[in-house]
Ligand code: NAP
């Protein structure tokens with residue numbers, strides 16, 4: 001590590017006359033978004049804030065690849081050692097995944113270099129350890145872009161709501177899943193087609209199964225829970241269901257009962273017990289979240305002081321993500337600390353099962369509805385609303401755990417009269 005990157009104070013950036021040297025890890029959707037933002041708004045930022053952000057070096061896999069946006073003067077290299085030889089006032093990590101991001105970020109933080117990351121996979125797995133390294137080196141790790149991309153959520157929690165207790169968070173935290181479900185419901189597209197468009201637009205992860213499986217949203221939810229309640233909730237404690245093969249027919253059946261299918265992330269803290277799930281959920285159309293479409297994210301914090309507080313904004317894409325990165329860069333340049341200043345240590349959260357009502361969408365052979373209803377009731381399922389459509393049965397249940405509902409799958413699966421069975425959690429509240 002060069003001497004230049006060894007200084008141990010985060011406010012170092014402010015000491016140099018306005019010029020902030022940025023090392024950029026990754027030049028994909030997010031890295032290029034940052035280069036574009038700096039090219040288009042750099043002069044304004046310099047005029048308004050007296051700071052000139054300059055990307056002086058970039059690490060990629062393929063240094064020869066053509067890019068729509070690249071830093072005008074920075075070196076682009078595929079050699080990590082060469083990248084690390086640069087002297088930086090701050091490094092932005094937009095590589096994604098855990099390696100080599102983890103090794104590089106740890107090394108930079110150890111050398112006292114402030115790091116701004118958009119990488120929720122890295123934080124969900126190594127966040128506390130990396131923050132400890134940063135604190136030990138007198139520097140900081142900031143991650144506004146890692147949760148809900150363009151929505152300034154972590155900085156809101158950093159600066160505001162200090163007297164409030166947030167009891168619950170109801171959110172859409174994955175732009176790709178929301179985009180895909182919107183397109184399936186609205187345009188009648190198939191899952192594969194919608195995912196291909198989301199990838200082209202730069203919303204999806206390099207491996208889009210992370211979006212569709214719910215893992216990406218769970219990583220963000222776990223980071224958010226830590227910020228809200230001061231204690232990490234491990235990913236295993238979040239009940240995660242992926243979007244799966246949702247079809248436009250399923251969206252229509254749900255709509256007939258007054259629901260929109262949405263990728264919901266939910267967490268609630270009650271007397272030390274944390275309930276958290278990520279799932280494609282049936283959301284009453286009267287709920288504000290139901291109208292949030294495309295790649296938008298939604299975050300509703302239910303507080304004891306000001307009631308519900310709602311934020312809606314772009315949850316994916318190069319420019320919105322770069323906007324959050326730039327806010328973090330400004331915070332670093334002004335000598336700010338981490339975005340997650342912990343308050344007093346909190347007791348560990350006790351994970352508890354999530355019981356919600358469920359929407360059952362069953363595709364049936366003709367005349368099978370009565371038999372299937374009898375079977376469900378015989379199995380002790382407390383049905384609430386039941387509606388029969390052409391070769392389909394749509395029903396809602398009383399609150400049940402996922403295990404209990406999945407046992408119905410095992411019950412219905414072998415029946416020849418049941419061609420398909422899908423179960424969606426129902427989101428309560430408004
Ligand atoms: P991306 O388009 O796949 O870009 C990744 C970049 O990292 C590419 O430039 C790639 O180099 C480089 N890279 C990957 N592995 C590398 C390695 N082993 N060594 C050196 N360079 C490597 O990804 P992205 O969409 O920009 O996302 C980057 C991060 O931001 C991820 O953590 C993602 O979760 C997060 N994020 C993304 C969004 C979004 O809307 N896309 C929003 C918020 C947060 P090459 O180009 O040479 O292959």
Ligand code: HSE
Nearest residue numbers: 174175176203204205
């Ligand atoms: N793939 C992510 C999403 C990017 O679609 O939400 C933003 O984190």
